[in-house]
Amino acid sequence: MAGNGGEPRKHTVSVLVENKFGVLSRVAGLFSARGYNIESLSVGETLDPSVSRMTIVVTGDEFVIEQVMKQLHKLIDVIKVNDLTDDSHVERELVLIRINAEPQHRAEIMRTADIFRARVIDVTPVSFVLEATGDEGKVEALIELLRPIGVQEVVRTGKIAITRGPKTRVKRAPTSRPRVSEDPRVVGFAD
């Protein structure tokens, strides 16, 4: 029902899902099968290890977003779907930037990083890696300021968001399952 649902805009949709294998591909498959575009998607465990939260940024008009919400809810493994866009919420994104750091540019990079509350987390004779968090605008601004100096690579997490009001709760699963990070087969967890 394209065309009469108003102007397309960005929505931040928060989805609570069962922490089971295949859930991510169900969600991703839904978007691709119905022709919706995911701008970013991030997944992580919640307080309840049997539940994961996906934060999805999707662009669409009113009707597209309504269908996205309904179709997400229709997935059997989806517990709850929330469009945070018009609710009071905070959002953050983390970015890692590897940048040319010739001696003559180091001071400028440090100054810029300081203004943006970014940190240098790795140094080599010719490069820095910066870490910054912020909303989308701040991350974009930082990248734009550093670009003339010579940005080698940018890695972004995609947006995560949390409501400011009463927090979303989910009933605990009847049986507690082992945390993914405790699984000896899983490697690569930072802490």
Add this chain to the structure above:
Amino acid sequence: MKLPGARVVLECLKREGVDIVFGLPGGAVLPIYDALYDFEGLRHILVRQEAAAGHAAEGYARATGKVGVCLVTSGPACTNLVTALQDAMMDSIPIVAFTGQVPTHLIGNDAFQEADNVGITRSATKHNFLVKDGKDLGPIIREAFHIAVTGRPGPVHVDLPKDILVKETELIWPEKVTMRSYNPNYDGHPGQIKRAARAMLRARKPVLYVGGGVISADAHAELRELAELTQIPVTTTLMGLGAFPSAHPLSLEMLGMHGTYYANMAVHHSDVLVAVGARFDDRVTGKVDAFAPHAEIIHIDIDPSSISKNIKVDVPIVGDCRRVLRALIEAVRQEKEDAAAREGKQAWRAQIAEWKRDQPLRYEWSDDVIKPQYVIQEISNLTRGEAMIVTGVGQHQMWAAQYYKFTRPRAWFTSGGLGTMGYGLPTAMGVQAAHPDKQVINIDGDGSFQMNSQEMATCFTEHLPVKTVIINNAGHGMVRQWQRIIYKERYCAIDLPQIPDWVKLAEAYGCVGLRVTKPSEVVPAIEKMLSTPAPVILDVIVDKDECVFPMVPAGGANTDMILAPPTREVREQAARSQTGF
């Protein structure tokens, strides 16, 4: 007590009340077939190709209201099954499909007959499972049946690795299924129901537009009560045929691309349109901007995502059709209809009667060549509208939908959403297996039948006396019709010269083959077919130039129906309006 996984699967099926499994064995599911060897209380019907197992399960499910079950092996068997899964998905048919899978330690190894089964069926099922631990078998199978039959019904796929089937395990059987992430809403919102009741009573030109959901929810009695109470005419979709008797005075029969003139006119001019268990499919709406442009739209559906998907709905009611209709009847009874509205409805029915008189379904009679519509009419007469009618996909399907006089629900089986050619014969087997004493007739086309004709062998060996009538126009008739009307008679890749000889092929499969070529032979042949206690193939050679009318060119408005073989100007207009597919 510990049992091999395969045995656990069979025990679970029995506890779910399954009596028939349609299947085809192979390497990865051999443990289940071994357990089946001395397992009592399950009938296994061996099909000849896996898609047929899926379609047969669909037929069984639609005929009984229970979950249909099929069982096939890994890899190619699963990929063959996908068509049937997607078919059940589009038409909301509850089936549970079991596939074998290579042992868990080989998954992802490109093992023999391995495919990413759950990856492949993900978008073709309501939900799917890969069993990774034997103790999950019971809970997963329980959830699979629960998901298939509740909410908006649909296919569920369970993938069973071979080692899970071999290893001994406890049978864990949860008494109740509770899922925090899946709780369909059955009762409609009382406020919305009241709004709907008022709108229906206020309306001067209302129409009930009814889909397959009314059949899935067994809401036909409530529908009839509501229609008679409010005196609102009823049109059904292809999937909704049988939900309301075709011969009822309030019946407008089918709407949409090949719907009746009066159904499409009534919907177009309606002021209140009540959609019940229907989803505003493009074959129903035609051009959406021109669909029921003056109507306030009430939509009752169990699936919230169906509401306002294609057409903006004014009064959405999410719930089970039967419960909502029951509540709606009560709400209507409590409200008053004013005289002006009652008079308006009377004039409306008079207008519809005039449309019916002016433009009934019709075709030209011929003494020399058999008209396909005539064959359907005679099948309808000779069975008094009481047979179980199954179809393939194509012109014959539309003629069957138009000319068979349906009297009851769960007696019409057709591939509506997906349009799967070859659906007819295997589905008819499932229906016949569910109802051994009923007359099951598969009305098929020569193109469509060919896609699953191997199942004649199953009919013979499993004693399923399905009757198939091939409306034989020596080609892909519906494609020919489109090429004739929309593609300026540039006929391409549509001819199926009379190969094979269906009578000989039927006999080769142990079935009875009959052929008719003249109109005078039709009735005696159908009578003979109906009285034969064996599978019969009746090959009816029909007029190959016959087209299905009315016809709304895809993407056109429903009021732009073509009612008769078109003139050159009409054809050119149709070609211009061809914006759809």
